[in-house]
Amino acid sequence: MDSLNSIININATMKNTNQIERALVGALASEGDFAFPVISEILTSEMFTDDFAKATWDAAALIYAEQNTIDAYTIPSVVSAMTGIDAGTCYDEMLECQENLPADRSVEKLVSWCRVIAEAHATRLIAQAGTELASEKGNVNERLAAASKVVSDATSLLDTKSTVVDASEMMKRTLAAIQGAVNKDGKIGVQSGLTELDETLAGFKAGELIILAARPAMGKTALALTIAEHVAVENKVPVLVFSLEMGADQLGMRVLSMRSKISMGKLRVGDVNEGDACKLSDAADDISESPLTIDEAASITMPKIIARAKKWRQSIGDGDAIIFIDYLTLIQDSGRKGANKAELVGEISRGLKQLARELKVPVICLSQLNRELEKRQDKRPMMSDLRDSGSIEQDADVILFLYRDEVYNKMSPDAGTAELNIGKQRSGSIGTVRIAYIATQTKFVNLTSSTSGPTIKTYRD
Numbered sequence: 146m147d148s149l150n151s152i153i154n155i156n157a158t159m160k161n162t163n164q165i166e167r168a169l170v171g172a173l174a175s176e177g178d179f180a181f182p183v184i185s186e187i188l189t190s191e192m193f194t195d196d197f198a199k200a201t202w203d204a205a206a207l208i209y210a211e212q213n214t215i216d217a218y219t220i221p222s223v224v225s226a227m228t229g230i231d232a233g234t235c236y237d238e239m240l241e242c243q244e245n246l247p248a249d250r251s252v253e254k255l256v257s258w259c260r261v262i263a264e265a266h267a268t269r270l271i272a273q274a275g276t277e278l279a280s281e282k283g284n285v286n287e288r289l290a291a292a293s294k295v296v297s298d299a300t301s302l303l304d305t306k307s308t309v310v311d312a313s314e315m316m317k318r319t320l321a322a323i324q325g326a327v328n329k330d331g332k333i334g335v336q337s338g339l340t341e342l343d344e345t346l347a348g349f350k351a352g353e354l355i356i357l358a359a360r361p362a363m364g365k366t367a368l369a370l371t372i373a374e375h376v377a378v379e380n381k382v383p384v385l386v387f388s389l390e391m392g393a394d395q396l397g398m399r400v401l402s403m404r405s406k407i408s409m410g411k412l413r414v415g416d417v418n419e420g421d422a423c424k425l426s427d428a429a430d431d432i433s434e435s436p437l438t439i440d441e442a443a444s445i446t447m448p449k450i451i452a453r454a455k456k457w458r459q460s461i462g463d464g465d466a467i468i469f470i471d472y473l474t475l476i477q478d479s480g481r482k483g484a485n486k487a488e489l490v491g492e493i494s495r496g497l498k499q500l501a502r503e504l505k506v507p508v509i510c511l512s513q514l515n516r517e518l519e520k521r522q523d524k525r526p527m528m529s530d531l532r533d534s535g536s537i538e539q540d541a542d543v544i545l546f547l548y549r550d551e552v553y554n555k556m557s558p559d560a561g562t563a564e565l566n567i568g569k570q571r572s573g574s575i576g577t578v579r580i581a582y583i584a585t586q587t588k589f590v591n592l593t594s595s596t597s598g599p600t601i602k603t604y605r606d
Contacts, residue, residue, distance in 0.1 A: 171242035177215025338375030472511035489535030
C-alpha cells in the first residue's frame with residue numbers, strides 16, 4: 146500500500162482518496178472514541194466514496210449517538226445490521242485497515258486526511274455543477290443559479306474553522322469590545338450622521354442585518370442614500386450599494402444634490418448658475434474621491450450578491466465598511482422550484498444575515514410594507530406590516546420603520562419631518578426618533594432647534 150504521507154503530499158487525486166478513507170476506518174477501529182469526534186467536525190457520510198468506509202462511518206455515528214464505545218468489536222455488528230455484510234468479514238476488513246495505519250495518528254494527521262476527503266468531495270460537487278450548467282434542462286438563469294449554489298455549498302464544506310468558543314475567549318472578546326467602545330467614545334458602529342439614531346443604536350455594528358422598511362414614497366431610498374453619503378463622503382468609510390431599482394446615474398444625481406445642497410429640480414433641468422456650478426464641482430470632487438461603490442444590476446440573485454460583496458470586501462481589506470441593498474423583494478430567487486414567496490424571502494434574509502457575519506459588516510436592506518396598513522386609521526407601521534415578515538423579524542438585528550405623516554395628510558403639522566421607529570433592536574432599546582426631511586434634495590437631516598425637537602421614547606423588549 147502506498148505511504149499515506151505521499152498520498153497527502155500530492156493532495157490526493159481522485160483515485161487514492163479511497164485509501165485515505167480506509168485509513169480513517171482503521172483509525173475508528175483502533176481508537177474510535179478519540180478519532181470520531183475529530184473526524185465528525187469535518188466529514189459527513191455523503192463525502193465517502195468507498196462503500197465499506199461509508200458503512201463503517203454510519204455505524205460509528207450511530208454508536209457514538211448511543212454513547213457506546215467505538216472500536217473494531219462494536220462496529221461490525223452494527224454494519225451487518227445496517228447493510229447485511231457478514232460481521233466476521235467486516236471485522237477482518239477493519240483489522241486490515243488498522244494494520245496499514247501509519248504510526249502518526251495525531252489530531253493534526255487525522256484533520257489533514259479529512260481535509261483531503263472534503264476537498265475531493267467539493268471537487269466532485271463542482272464537476273457536477275459544471276455538468277448541470279452544460280445541460281439543456283431548464284433555462285440559463287435556473288442552471289446558473291443551481292450551479293452557483295452548488296459551488297457555494299462546496300466552498301462551505303472546506304471551512305473547517307472551529308466555531309466553539311470557551312468562556313475565557315468569550316470574555317477576552319467582550320472586554321476588547323468594551324475597550325473599543327471606550328476608545329471611540331461609545332461610537333462602536335458605523336455612524337449614520339443622524340445624531341439621535343446613532344445614540345440609540347450606537348451606530349450600525351459589524352455582523353448586523355438592519356431592515357429599513359416603509360410604504361412607497363416615504364423615502365426609503367433617500368434615507369439609505371443620506372446615510373451612505375455621510376458614511377462614504379464625510380467619514381471615508383467604504384460603502385457598497387446594490388441598487389436594483391435605480392441606475393447609478395439616478396443615484397448620482399441624488400447624492401450630488403445632497404452634497405451640493407442644490408435642489409433636484411434645478412439639477413434635472415440644468416437650471417445652474419455660476420455659484421451653483423462651483424458648488425457642484427466641489428461636491429462632485431468630494432463624491433468622486435470617496436470609497437462609494439454602486440452595483441446597478443437590475444436583476445440579481447443572492448448567490449451573485451454574495452459573490453460580488455465578497456470580492457468587494459477583499460478589495461477594500463479589513464476595517465469598517467457597510468453594504469446597502471435596495472430592496473429585498475427585488476432580489477431574484479435562485480431557481481428553487483416549488484418554493485413559496487415566504488420561503489424565498491426567508492432564504493434571502495438568512496443569506497443577508499450570514500453575509501453580514503462573514504464579511505463583518507453591517508448590511509442595511511430596504512423592504513416594502515404590506516398595503517393593508519393603508520386601511521388603518523393610524524398608518525404608522527408595525528412589525529406585522531412587513532411582507533412575509535416571519536423570517537425577516539427573526540433574522541434582523543435591527544428593524545427601522547420610516548413614516549412621514551404628510552404623505553397621508555397634506556396639512557400635517559409634522560410636515561417636513563419624519564418618524565424613524567425602531568421596531569426591533571436585538572441588543573438595545575426601541576422607540577421613535579424624529580428627523581427632518583428636505584424634499585427638494587431628497588435628504589434627511591437632524592432636526593434643528595428651529596424645528597420641533599427630536600423625541601425618543603425608549604423602552605426594553
